[in-house]
Amino acid sequence: MYLGCQIMSEKNSEIKDGLELKTGSKLATEYLHSECGATISRNTAKTYQSYLRGYIEHLDEISVEVLSAKSQNVRSYLKKRARHGRREGTLRLDLTVIKGLYKWIRLETEKEALIDYLSLENIDIGRFRTPPTIEREPLNKDELEALYDELDTFRDRLMVTVGAELGPRNIDLRKIRVGDVDFEGRTISLSDSKARDRYSLPISDTLAVELKHWLTVYRPTYPFSEDHDYVFPSNQGGHLSDSRLLAIVKEAARNAGIQESLGESWMSERQKDALGTDADIREWKKVTVHALRHTFGHLMEEAGLSPEARRDALNHKSTETTEKYYSSNATEYKELIRELLHKERDNDDN
Template sequence: MIKYHPLEDVLDIYIENLDLKHKTVRDYKLLLKRYIYYLKSRNIRYAKRSDIITYRDSMWEEDLSATTIQKQMVIIRNFYKWIRINRKFYHFEEIYEHDVSEGLKGAKIEKNYKKEALTLAEAQALIELSKSKVGTMFGLRNYAILLLMLTTGLRTIEVARAKRRDLSTIDKHDVLYVQGKGKDGSDMFVKISKPVKDVIQEYLFLRSDKNKYLFITNHQKETVKPITTDTIRYSLKRLMDEAQVSSPKVTVHSLRHTCATLSLQTGGSLEATQQLLRHANIETTLIYAHHLNRIKDDTVDRISNYLFQEKEEEEC
């Protein structure tokens, strides 16, 4: 990871020159720091257009709203545009003469784009494949994460933030406290089924480290860092590819959508599914119900049958 990024000093100058409300300036600073940290964590000193696109796509994976992503991309474009215009005055590096963000769209993909879920057969095939790899620590860890995400609908960021102490019991039910999207503390919880809890406990039992996080990347040396969202996505994406359930519209985040879909298909109410996924607005949960209703709708079949039936009668 890069310790210092050239955009950090540029950001300080940019923020000083913003003639906006205090809250807006603060938002700009926080969002641009988030972007710069992303570049630093991936050792990207000078971002290319493709790097910004990948960053935008990573926000979709974190289930950020279209509004948030659009806002972030507008701020990034404004930042790079300002750098290009003021490069000579502030003696910024020559590489910033070209604006790599120009023309990039924030909400190019529709919000429903990645709402596709795995079928029951695909989910079961993925589970079986992952289970066959539990002979290693990485395999066992990935199996535990897969089961946790499929049964609770946790986001990758929520899995990465989970700590050992977040495992608890409420009224004899196993639960995991969750640090939700945009939250600073673990203020919500999800119930964990016994099969999932058993796999997590087996994984923790075999670990010899004292790391406070529930899942980690390196099991060979002592570390205080949690597993990263990139590692989770990479590990599970490899499983999905091997199980042949991956496609442009099926990503690791589809595990969350699969959980929601299975909840509704097995008789769960909209309210119960909303609580499971911790949606602030039930309108978000309704997306899954509408999708299922459209799949079950036989209107197209009825029209097709009627048309072809009429054609057959005419030919007779």
């Protein structure tokens, strides 16, 4: 269902449609208001506001307005971001968002900006000295089995199984409801919080049996489980929090001896506030909840599913997105997961 984007003004305390967006600039906020629901989604608008807010803060620091900014001001902002350890992909998104703002001003408003958005095409992000990209890695068969062995409860093992076999994002895994599981049709209806829609995937007979056993025998023993319909309840009631599910997976990976550091990145003050930390550096770990999604994507690729089929299973909007994030070398995945959707597990080798 389509949900339009209602964005509060900079001085209005009302939040409409559950979405609050602030950029520090009335003009930049109007840009998001105009594009959200038309050319970008709600979640993209929320992402863009963060990038625009950083740019606006930079302009404020040098006492420059959005309309009076010049191309060199954009370059100086990107240079500062590079000095602070931002990676090339982040700088490219910075430039994309800023360019989108000035394109909108030029084509859809009566205001005049000194920056010609076409001139921003001449900024070569590749010339900035940025750290290497952190490459997310899927789990191989041995790593996944080691992770299972260190999970303490049936609930935690089943969550990891669903994460690896169906590939939902963290928030969507935590918010699966009892009514989303169709045992007769052997499917699960999943939310896509990023695209704000839903999609269904088939589940294997084995996974269906485990889910049925969990819902009828184990789940009712959790406190407050009868007060809500989340498949994977928290001990405090409701669904698990983002941080708790991530902690469960990371602790099991550490105990299994499979946790690795993929790299580090500099954190802004805003990011530190969001994560509740004073640390200036964020360490990126190999085994996270999102690593299960990568495992699912690579599993499908190695099983020979077409880019279109993988796109639909991951609920991506384009095959380009799927290929960008889920293209691997010839890693062996035949026994990575017990079954691939409705296919029987291949036990003839390995």
